[in-house]
Amino acid sequence: xxxxxxxxxxxxxxxxxxxKATVAIVTAxxxxxxxxxxxxxxxELGDLTFRVIPEDVDSSRLMVTHHHYDHGDAxxxxxxxxxxxxLRDLQAEGFVRDLAKKHIGYMGYTMQLKAMxxxxxxxxxxxxxxxxxxxxxxxxxG
Amino acid sequence: MRGIPTxxxxxxxxxxxxxxxxxxxxxxxxxxxxxxxxPGMRELHREVxxxxxxxxxxxxxxxxxxxREYPEYGEQYEPPRVRNK
Numbered sequence: 742x743x744x745x746x747x748x749x750x751x752x753x754x755x756x757x758x759x760x761k762a763t764v765a766i767v768t769a770x771x772x773x774x775x776x777x778x779x780x781x782x783x784x785e786l787g788d789l790t791f792r793v794i795p796e797d798v799d800s801s802r803l804m805v806t807h808h809h810y811d812h813g814d815a816x817x818x819x820x821x822x823x824x825x826x827x828l829r830d831l832q833a834e835g836f837v838r839d840l841a842k843k844h845i846g847y848m849g850y851t852m853q854l855k856a857m858x859x860x861x862x863x864x865x866x867x868x869x870x871x872x873x874x875x876x877x878x879x880x881x882x883g
Numbered sequence: 884m885r886g887i888p889t890x891x892x893x894x895x896x897x898x899x900x901x902x903x904x905x906x907x908x909x910x911x912x913x914x915x916x917x918x919x920x921x922p923g924m925r926e927l928h929r930e931v932x933x934x935x936x937x938x939x940x941x942x943x944x945x946x947x948x949x950x951r952e953y954p955e956y957g958e959q960y961e962p963p964r965v966r967n968k
Contacts, residue, residue: 751886753886817923869887882891882893
């Protein structure tokens with residue numbers, strides 16, 4: 742018997758068309774730019790910070806810092822956890838309209854669940870809400 | 884703040900279901916670290932991402948995880964289980 746969250750499901754309807762939608766990616770897979778500060782894997786409580794990844798990012802400039810899953814495949818092809826080039830393909834074929842101006846990487850491992858839920862998560866939502874122009878968000882884990 | 888519709892791609896469906904995500908896709912048998920597939924399988928990556936995005940326009944049950952099979956992925960893996968207390 743598993744325990745379900747007692748919170749209501751925060752369901753936001755999507756009334757538009759995908760071909761007119763701008764899409765942001767938010768990943769818990771520990772993805773960040775190579776020249777951004779890596780996530781702090783030394784702290785066993787986890788790292789509550791996140792990194793903003795620009796829309797025009799060259800995927801070869803991305804890397805993973807995360808010590809709670811095997812990211813060997815993501816090191817080889819970041820798209821297996823952060824599908825930015827895949828999204829560009831879908832844009833090129835007209836399946837979606839555009840990539841959002843901002844995407845987010847964070848390290849989805851924490852012992853500080855309350856702080857993640859009440860701090861980091863709304864901060865990420867605000868970051869996406871402010872100037873990313875995203876109509877929808879694709880979330881990925883590792 | 885207005886809400887933004889989201890869809891989750893998860894390879895840990897049991898763990899994710901505990902949080903009752905608004906919409907979620909589980910590509911069956913994909914291992915942790917392969918949310919979209921294996922490295923370089925770009926057509927599979929596109930298929931998974933299209934299927935995830937399509938959940939936004941379909942009548943899904945909020946809080947449920949939708950399972951889809953992708954035989955082209957190859958060898959299947961057991962997902963992490965929730966440890967019962």
